[in-house]
Amino acid sequence: MEQNTDGAQPHDRQSSPDGGSAEPIRTNFMSDNVGTVSPEILAALAQANVGEAPAHGADSWTRRLEARVAEVFEAEARVFPVATGTAANALALSALSPPWGAILCDESAHINRRECGAPEFFTGGAKLWPIPSADGRMEAGLLASAVADLSAGGARLSRPAALSLTQATEWGTVYTLEHLVELTALAHEAGLSVHMDGARFGNALAHLGCSPADMTWRAGVDVLSLGATKSGALSADLIVMFDLSLAEDMERRIKRSGHLWAKQRFLSAQLLAWLENDLWLRNARHANEMAGRLARGLARHPAATLPFDTQGNEVFAVLPELLVEGLEAAGFVFLRRTAPPGVTGTLVRFVTGHDTRPQDVDALLEALAGTTE
Template identity: 50%
Template sequence: MNFASDNIAGVHPRIMEALQSANAGFSPSYGADDLTASLEARLKDIFETDLAVFPVATGSAANCLALSALSPPWGAIYCHDHAHIFDDECCGPEFYTGGAKLYPVEAEHGRLTVEGLRAGLGRFKAGFDHHPQPAAISLTQCTEWGAVYPVDRIAALSDLAHAHGCRVHMDGARFANALASLDVSPAEMTWKAGVDALSFGATKNGAMAAEAVIFFDTDLAKDFIYRRKRAGHLFSKMRFLSAQLLAYLEDDLWLENARHANRAAARLHDGLARLNSVAFAAPVEANELFVALPEDTAALLREAGASFHTMSKDGRDVSRLVTSFATGDDEVDRFIGICGG
């Protein structure tokens, strides 16, 4: 009953096979290989537009380096106060931007609101040398509280951001889960809705260690090769990152994995929702659940080997349950059974 994170799942066999295949023979280094060229062509096809793509190994690197291309050191980057960039990247965005200010604004279940963003944008005066200058907004899709931004919300936030001269970044650590939840195209959820740069995640959904920074406005990528190299993420054997991402995308494996994880979360939700002892602290829209469990039930679950994290939300402790492409119906049903279902 492994619900601590989707990070704890292993590597999907098809991705492991792709790594083994990439290991045969010799290949040009530093991204000059055929696999990396094929990855860029594949992503252009999937997103239905021209773009620039830069594989990196971690989501933190993708987020921090993407934001460094969107904000000057004196910029303000708007996010919510539980965003990964705000809580969980050890001041990496501030470091790689050279000092930009992360400014939290109103959100519901991690989703920025138009009203909250408008208030935040009004906090600092453009052109006033005493204030940080509005530079970017960052949206997490899915959010850290398991919610998904509908496309019209992304578009409304992007329109407001662009009207104030801000770029739009999307943290897509669980991008595939959100896409599967909304059943829209990658283009509709990103550049068509106003997103300028995307941190495209794969590690949580079956890869070993592979993410990518994608710029839909390719002008923003003009000096990114230097930013990536300076940060230590220009891999000499880049083909091993690209091989993972290509296998991830091939035959829609990424969506197949995400749909499986989302279905497992829905099964878990449906079983727990029948119990009077369990209350949900956030909507279940992808592969994360936040539930208030009785203390004795949580103790029984842990004694039985269940793994999950407890955190505070709105002043109360809640348990976070995360499903993955490897979650089985048996572990979901066992968890529900221990809870009294």
């Protein structure tokens, strides 16, 4: 391979048809958090930055956001903007479980594997009760067994208090509406509230093609953590409470945790712009399309195996280690993952975003095709 003398990695640059320099190829597929902010959201922030506004959520942007959420989800709801998905999940769950409660979730769930004990901390000690699955989608029978085991344990075990479902899942799969209803019905029958981790909610919604209401409160979801940061926002996620009784003292929980923004209009302005004119769905559909393009290309490679269906914007592939190292040497960035039970080989994850372009995907596939085992 010819050595670069200008510091650029292979595939960093491409030429325009007239011989000039075009926008660099983007080689970072590590996460949808590495991407840019949507221009519409930057414009909304600039507009919100003109003049003064009441603090701590008493601003007009937050009021308009609550009205927009009610319109999008076809239901009255309380909304609480926060800056991160971890804050949204942990604070939402703190309203659903007492310190002695159990929060049932998939073993792969972000709250279980990627949030450094935040749900346990914010709930004051509630125990996460992970349930194994083959592809991130919990089975109803295993959920029923877990609830029964916990309920039979008396004071020796945590009381089952909440069910947390991830949509789309951590393995890039999406629950069907029928599957969601089956799980939430079991939970409600046992007296559990239902939380949905929707860090990639828009991607799941774009895949199913249903309404936001169908995938949330109509399916039995009481509280949603709605993620915008991974889909074009600067830093903004939203707690949406469809069960209004759970919203009591939520603002105090947020304040006590240090997550009540003084200048909340800058959170609400992002979320409002994201939900207006279907920007959130356009961003999600594009990210899904790019993931599908990548998955189809990987499926054609004789040495690649895709262990999960690509239903959102995450693509998982099992590749020979030498091919993985070749992609890394070519400058591509992605995540190595621990393979789930039954999967052998080097498991890697590629994530596409609202700003991933076809040429970015094609460059990765070309690099893979040119890498020898």
